[in-house]
Amino acid sequence: MKRLLIPLAAAGLSAATLTLPASAEPHWATDPLTPKPADAYSSAYFWLDANGAALRKATQYYWDFKEVPKLVGTQSKAPDDGKPGMTAPTGTVKAATKVKNINLPRTIGKVFFLDRAGKYRWCSATSIQSRHRNLVVTAGHCVYEKGKDVFRKWVFVPGYYQGKAPWGVYAGAYAFTAYDLDTYDDYDGDYAFVAVHNGFSLAGEKEVSHDEFKAWAGDKWIKPREIDAKEFLKCQLNLGECWSEGEDKPADLVGPDYPGAALEKVEVPKETYDDAKIGKGQGFKFGEPVVEQVTKPAWDAYKGPGIKGTDAVGNYTITHYYTQKWVKPGTSRKYYEAHYIIGIAKDMGRLGDVVGGQGFAWNQPMGQQVAAFGYPSAPHPDGDKPYTGLTPKYCLGKTGTKTYQVNTFRVERHQVLKCSMTPGADGGPWLMKYDNNKRTGYVNGVTSMFHDQDGNSRIDYISSAYFDGEVAAVYDKASYAETKVIVGPKGELLR
Template sequence: MKRLLIPLAAASLSAAALTLPANAAPSWVTDPLAPKPSEAYSNAYFWLDANGAALRKATQYHWDAKQISKIVATGAKAPDDGKPGMTAPTSAPAASKSGNVNLPKTIGKVFFLDHAGNYRWCSATSIQSRHRNLVATAGHCVYENGKDVFSKWVFVPGYYQGRAPWGVFAGAYAFTTYDLDTYDDYDGDFAFVAVHNGFTLPGEKQVTKREFQEWAGDKWIKPREIDAKDFAKCVLNLGECWSEGEDKPADLVGPEYPGAVLEKVEVDDKAYQDAKTGRGQGFKFGEPVTENVTKDQSDAYKGLGKKGTDAVGNYTITHYYTQKWVKPGTSRKYYMAEYIIGIAKDMGPLGDAVGGQGVAWNQPMGQKVTAFGYPGDPHPDGDKPYTGVTPKWCSGKTGTKTYQVNTFKVETHQVLKCSMTGGADGGPWLLKYDNNKRTGYVNGVTSMFHDQDGNGRVDFISSAYFDGETADVYNKANYAETGKIVGPNGEMLK
């Protein structure tokens, strides 16, 4: 799966731009997620099916509490890696407000299956790109242990409790650093993912068998129960119909028979009295039931009950019941096939649906950022203040020096004082965040969580420092082309 060359825009990078010096290690790699529309449709449908049941089943990509370590200051300032750079954000439609921070419409969750088949999610954001189709998240939310990519990877902006308000965007290609991909080096723990157009599944439609056979999207056969007369017509007209079971009357058995059920049977007055005294068949079933009726109803009644009048002259019918134990009978059931197709709706490119944040690199440290994410893990001491259902944020200045975490080969992480826990990983750190426009510049994504004072609570989060290598990876991802996966009629494109 590694080192896949993807289609780039015709006016994108020249051959010279893709040429590396002799013996130079590449700074970026790309891997396929689901390049073909059919694969992307399958991945998105996996999460949308049954009203988003799989989305609700997913849990945050867990960090083991034992891996929440302290960070060690290196004493170094931001790496000297070229001139600072930025790409401006794109505008987005109005988003909801929460507290004193307006939530950006670009944030959401990425969903995927890990190697054990567990349903997982991380945080992420839409970012500005040439084709309005890029997602930024943590590298470990795309690559498992820095190796192969996760399966069924999708982005759901604005996710909330199993709902995908702007559709599901299936990943097509993933881009990350060579060091993360090759050495699991968390100094490069970020990824940019090019996604196909989003789509939703708003409904279904019954069609003819021929339309069903020609349909390229989701489809299924729904059995509809019919009676014997309609079944005979269906067979005569060579329709797709079938029957199940057989007609079999109930058998009289004793109460000790396995599966026997008790039934009540209406009888006349004499049979009831015989059962009451132990003569005849069966035993009485409760006391007689008397109902008041009109004279016309009494005159018309031909049943087993006893007609009469009460003390004040009202007409009555008294019913008598005995009981019997039976082995239940069965009846043949008849079915006809209904051909159903799922109607998908194209939601357009990601950037058109929710906008995209800007991207910044080689920026001075010690600047204010606002970090967003969906924290869900408990703290190391077991306290669980977050549910992972709604996005949270932290705001403050990043550290003025870089930090290292030896167990993850980290040497130059930037840090932010913040108590968000696992599940927030992959969420954006937005520099120059405009609370009115709800836009800023992604200058990091949450990579790791730290308990710096040792009290069993996360108090710092860290991110890879976005440097010239980040700009290089972003530049390559910026040219990845994707498109629709469903047509104007809801059909799956090939």
């Protein structure tokens, strides 16, 4: 896959907003996900179809947590990478009543994708403020597979809860990340910003004419209805779309031991029944005679081999006699008529207009109070599994006062937070200055890795790339990405 590397000169942040040392000229990479509306529709529909069956099937994406990496080589201070900066959040909800517990932000959700092996996967993420209100931030390894190609069918589902997408599904259009992650799988750049198209939800189905069906650009299918031979002939005469399957083939007489043989009963005269044997085989008796009570008109009209009579109280009766018939079942031709169905989708609008967007902060001092959110799911290394991944969780605390190294992932400066969330929380935001009433803050990190520092086989720290001026440059480039409306006012797919 071809990658586009863009120098800092193309970035839109002004020098007054973003100040970088001369030696820290950033580079970044951008990759297409599904820039075309038709492909984006297909990706989102893949996850929404069958009432979100694929969403429920997905499992968290993570590296082998049985080999939890250690945080080592603490630094004496935060990286010197220029002046700190911030962009303000945007919200869509009124300030909530003050509560003691944490109000979950409306912006968080899950990203879903297919990995290289074709497995259904997910990570955590959040909507973040941008020029076009269409940006998601998550961990880089939740967009790029081992620093290489982007994942397939990548979508963001804000407010995800137990297989539901309350505010629609937003298909990724373009991904932006650090050059070092894209090229070297370097987790100092384990973050990604993804510009997403307008979201949509499925709003049912509708039967239409053949001409409407042909003109429909969205999802559509033919639903067959079984009809009889007369309806089939009428359909053909009217040039409708109808077809037949199978053939009329009578049943063949076989022995009772023939594989798949079916037993049928044949009504015969009393004399034939009396001459038949008792047992199992062609022409053998089929049970005892059956005495049927009937009305006088039915008794008069009966012309079969049974014997008409009356019982002791004067009721009219017909006594039936049956023998066995073993057959290989025949087949009959079936007839079908096409019914044309279109799937109706509903445009949900731009992501930031629907759920808002968190702010963004870079080059911040260490030791910040943050709220980290995510959907933890995996068990701890010791096998204990306290989380389900169905609902979001959070950790509160101050980040470490120093950055750390993680040698196995080429990490030289990760910020850390004491937290027991497990994989599945990957990509979840670290929100600085979180306003519990407005449910907004400033993204100053995303969960990248999980650590067991005290050696008890339980996660006790999570870490994130330090958000410096280079991250801000990638964010700024991503915020310029324009995306598209996927479905029109009638629910049709737009080209």
